[in-house]
Amino acid sequence: MAEIIVVPTPADAGRLAGAAIADLIARRPDAVLGVATGSTPLPVYDDLQHRLAGVDVSRVRAFALDEYVGIDRDHAESYHSIIHHQVTVPLGLDPDLVQVPDGQADDLERAALDYDAAIRASGGIDLQLLGIGSDGHIGFNEPGSSFASRTRVKTLTPQTRQDNARFFPSVDDVPLHALTQGLGTILEARHLVLLAFGEAKAEAVALALEGPLTARVPATAIHLHPHCTVIVDEVAAAHLADRAFYDYVYTNKPDWQGI
Ligand code: F6R
Numbered sequence: 001m002a003e004i005i006v007v008p009t010p011a012d013a014g015r016l017a018g019a020a021i022a023d024l025i026a027r028r029p030d031a032v033l034g035v036a037t038g039s040t041p042l043p044v045y046d047d048l049q050h051r052l053a054g055v056d057v058s059r060v061r062a063f064a065l066d067e068y069v070g071i072d073r074d075h076a077e078s079y080h081s082i083i084h085h086q087v088t089v090p091l092g093l094d095p096d097l098v099q100v101p102d103g104q105a106d107d108l109e110r111a112a113l114d115y116d117a118a119i120r121a122s123g124g125i126d127l128q129l130l131g132i133g134s135d136g137h138i139g140f141n142e143p144g145s146s147f148a149s150r151t152r153v154k155t156l157t158p159q160t161r162q163d164n165a166r167f168f169p170s171v172d173d174v175p176l177h178a179l180t181q182g183l184g185t186i187l188e189a190r191h192l193v194l195l196a197f198g199e200a201k202a203e204a205v206a207l208a209l210e211g212p213l214t215a216r217v218p219a220t221a222i223h224l225h226p227h228c229t230v231i232v233d234e235v236a237a238a239h240l241a242d243r244a245f246y247d248y249v250y251t252n253k254p255d256w257q258g259i
Contacts, residue, residue: 002194002228003259004209004246006237010197013231014043017129017193020229020259022051024127030059032119034128034186037064037082038164040195041129049090057092063119065130065139066180067103069153077167078103101151101179108179112151116185128189132196135159136204136217140180145218149182163200183221192228193259194219196236205232206239229259 007013021044024031035041064083067073073080080100088098099118105111119125130138135157141149142157155177156164165171186192196205208219209230222228237243 002192002209002222002225002230003250004240005229005231005250005259006240006243006246007231007233010040010043010195010233011047013195013197013233014045014047016231016259017044017195018047018051020191020193021048021127022055023258025052025055025057025060028126029056030061031126032122032124033060033062034125034130034181034189035062035064035083035087036129036131037066037079037086038131040131040197042086044129044195045086045090052091058094059097060091060093061097061122062087062093062099063115063122063125063181064098064100065128065186066178067101068175069103069108069177069179070175071103073100073102073104101181103179108153112153112179115151115179115181119181119185119188125189127191127193128186130186130192130194130219130222132194132201132204132208132219133160134163134200134204136207136219138183138194138219138221139186140178141183141186141218141221143216143218145183145215147187147215147221147224148184151179151181151185153177154180183218187221187225190227192222192225194222194228194230195232196230197233199235199238201232201236202239205230205236206241210241231259
């Protein structure tokens with residue numbers, strides 16, 4: 001079972017995930033991080049910015065989950081730009097060691113294969129941060145995605161485009177397609193840390209954690225992973241039937257176990 005931790009606020013989740021990433025980097029100065037975009041990981045990046053001040057991160061490598069297809073990489077909302085401004089610069093990472101899928105490639109199938117190959121060549125992702133879409137996606141693996149899928153182009157659902165319209169002038173400006181790590185790619189990371197905050201995520205969180213394993217809710221793929229930590233705030237946990245049990249397990253967790 002994934003470890004499920006319910007915390008009062010997103011900032012508390014940011015501290016827990018930030019501590020896990022800082023510990024990883026202390027153990028492995030050339031750690032490979034899997035980084036996500038969107039609003040959810042921001043408290044983690046905020047926390048890490050303080051935690052990593054003065055730490056040598058020159059060998060840390062990072063791979064983003066996904067990138068829009070059809071917007072310029074210099075567009076303010078491209079994930080190249082977002083990762084650069086929210087992760088690479090504030091955390092002091094070497095830009096040459098931070099990769100984002102190439103959503104502008106002429107040959108997107110080739111770019112997808114190359115991306116999976118680059119992750120493998122790095123030795124694989126040590127810790128993958130994940131948000132969850134209100135439709136249950138992780139990365140941009142929309143409902144119906146194969147649990148075995150590799151990095152490839154996906155069509156964003158109307159729900160996802162609506163959810164992301166807040167970053168664009170209108171919903172029509174949200175790209176229709178994205179190049180995303182597949183569920184099979186994500187499952188190869190050694191540790192998954194899925195975060196979710198707010199009411200809009202409560203139903204997806206309950207379906208992902210307590211519903212049947214189904215491609216209709218891509219985040220249920222986390223149950224196929226041996227080491228997954230889910231950190232949610234009170235509001236996102238509101239629909240969980242077994243909340244008391246998760247709290248009991250977390251309260252009684254052996255001291256020596258990290259997340
Ligand atoms: C982002 C990503 C998506 C988001 C998800 C939640 O790289 O792959 O799965 O994590 O759409 O987005 P936010 O955090 O903005 O609610």
